[in-house]
Amino acid sequence: MTQSGGRMRKSLVLVLLAVAIAAGGDIRSAGLQDPPPNVVIIFTDDQGYGDLGSYGHPTIRTPHLDRMAAEGQRWTSFYVADSVCTPSRAALLTGRLPVRSGMAGDTRRVLFPDSAGGLPASEITIARMLKARGYATTAIGKWHLGHLPQYLPTSHGFDSYYGVPYSNDMDATGTELPAGEPRRRIMNPRIDYWNVPLMRNGDILERPADQTTLTSRYTDEAIAFVKGNAERPFFLYLAHSMPHVPLFRSQEFEGRSARGLYGDVVEELDWHTGRLLDTLRELKLERRTLVVFTSDNGPWAVYDEQGGSAGPLRGAKAGSFEGGMRVPAIFWWPGTIQSAVVTGIGSTLDLLPTIAALAGVDLPPGRNLDGHDLGPVLRGSAPSPRQTMFFYRARALHAVRHGSFKAHFITRPDYGNEPPVEHEPPLLYNLDEDPSEKFNVAGRHPEVVAAIQQIAAEHRKSIEPVPSQLDARIPTGAAR
Numbered sequence: 001m002t003q004s005g006g007r008m009r010k011s012l013v014l015v016l017l018a019v020a021i022a023a024g025g026d027i028r029s030a031g032l033q034d035p036p037p038n039v040v041i042i043f044t045d046d047q048g049y050g051d052l053g054s055y056g057h058p059t060i061r062t063p064h065l066d067r068m069a070a071e072g073q074r075w076t077s078f079y080v081a082d083s084v085c086t087p088s089r090a091a092l093l094t095g096r097l098p099v100r101s102g103m104a105g106d107t108r109r110v111l112f113p114d115s116a117g118g119l120p121a122s123e124i125t126i127a128r129m130l131k132a133r134g135y136a137t138t139a140i141g142k143w144h145l146g147h148l149p150q151y152l153p154t155s156h157g158f159d160s161y162y163g164v165p166y167s168n169d170m171d172a173t174g175t176e177l178p179a180g181e182p183r184r185r186i187m188n189p190r191i192d193y194w195n196v197p198l199m200r201n202g203d204i205l206e207r208p209a210d211q212t213t214l215t216s217r218y219t220d221e222a223i224a225f226v227k228g229n230a231e232r233p234f235f236l237y238l239a240h241s242m243p244h245v246p247l248f249r250s251q252e253f254e255g256r257s258a259r260g261l262y263g264d265v266v267e268e269l270d271w272h273t274g275r276l277l278d279t280l281r282e283l284k285l286e287r288r289t290l291v292v293f294t295s296d297n298g299p300w301a302v303y304d305e306q307g308g309s310a311g312p313l314r315g316a317k318a319g320s321f322e323g324g325m326r327v328p329a330i331f332w333w334p335g336t337i338q339s340a341v342v343t344g345i346g347s348t349l350d351l352l353p354t355i356a357a358l359a360g361v362d363l364p365p366g367r368n369l370d371g372h373d374l375g376p377v378l379r380g381s382a383p384s385p386r387q388t389m390f391f392y393r394a395r396a397l398h399a400v401r402h403g404s405f406k407a408h409f410i411t412r413p414d415y416g417n418e419p420p421v422e423h424e425p426p427l428l429y430n431l432d433e434d435p436s437e438k439f440n441v442a443g444r445h446p447e448v449v450a451a452i453q454q455i456a457a458e459h460r461k462s463i464e465p466v467p468s469q470l471d472a473r474i475p476t477g478a479a480r
Helices: 003-022 063-071 085-094 126-131 181-187 211-228 261-282 301-306 348-359 446-461
Strands: 038-044 073-079 136-141 160-163 198-200 203-206 234-239 289-295 329-332 340-347 388-393 396-402 405-411 421-430
Touching (some): 038 261, 063 289, 063 329, 085 348, 211 234, 340 348
Parallel strands (some): 038 234
Antiparallel strands (some): 160 198, 289 329, 396 405
């Protein structure tokens, strides 16, 4: 800028300030407020609590995410709202428990290629909320909230979409496979075993998708979006398909990790996360951008070494013990976030109200929201406002955490046909002392049990029954 140009800009600023003050307003009324922050959510699939170096994994190398954690906040008691894909994703984007939106089912726990339902049009997503504030919005990666046109991201506030509409193990090829063959395929994957489509908006670009390059292509799309919207506020929802089985990684990452194939996949995710963060730095956007990295649920432990690790936590994906719903979570925003390890409770349910407050937009009206604004925690000025977390499995409330204690009313193995077991009194664990949920202390703390039972009873009163979107199926022979 020339010297005369700088004087002109300074004079304009002074004039606008004078006008604002004369009108009885402030700087913001003169149009000089800082633009709202950019928001990036990176959501991995089936990545366990213990699968990053910063969360204690001994052999998976994640230097970019570890740096992100060191520069930002690493949360150690951060939860999703369900332990499987579809309801967890619905909760993140709406700030509502899935049982409120119909994104929890009795016969099916997630959506499938033959599912007739999806996220209802009445739900307000983070994208729709921010779009009204002038944000550019995009969804990249796994969607899994309905693959029919009326349920795709472009029907829920996203300007564009690039990705796979459901899990990468769906649309399996072949019929009447012999016993054991589906699992053998998962453990020894080939691209042609699944006819999963790669889509742009409502069009199929590639089928079957080349899953070996999904992580890199998703990141390429994310970087292009950031560069194309560097001059305006943007919301990027980057939901990786990995490390959900079947595991695929690019040729460059084959044999890179001592942890084997699973480690290769996570290390590739880390490297591409580094690419995205470097892009923000290169464009001088890092001080204007909140980046959140987390996972949709715990590891899929039934797939042995091709599933991840919940670290010290009990249980895994699909269950209501800690390993199914406590996930890694890193918040990064240089210059704004106070670097720390946060031991207070947080949840993906809290992202919508937090982002609403940061962007200066009103919360969606006329509905029960289940999140809290974590902004003061991110700035280091207050502890987490969340004291309670509800643990649902489908539409049943299985457990409640309040403060340090967690009560299990119902338990059931993560997978299998064993029926649920009801506990009266409920099992009680002190998660600060016993994060592995090994020692039932209900007999020593009857007052805590009673308090949590009362919290659960009051919560159940707030749940209004709605039809499940997960149970209905497209009639055989109908177009999908």
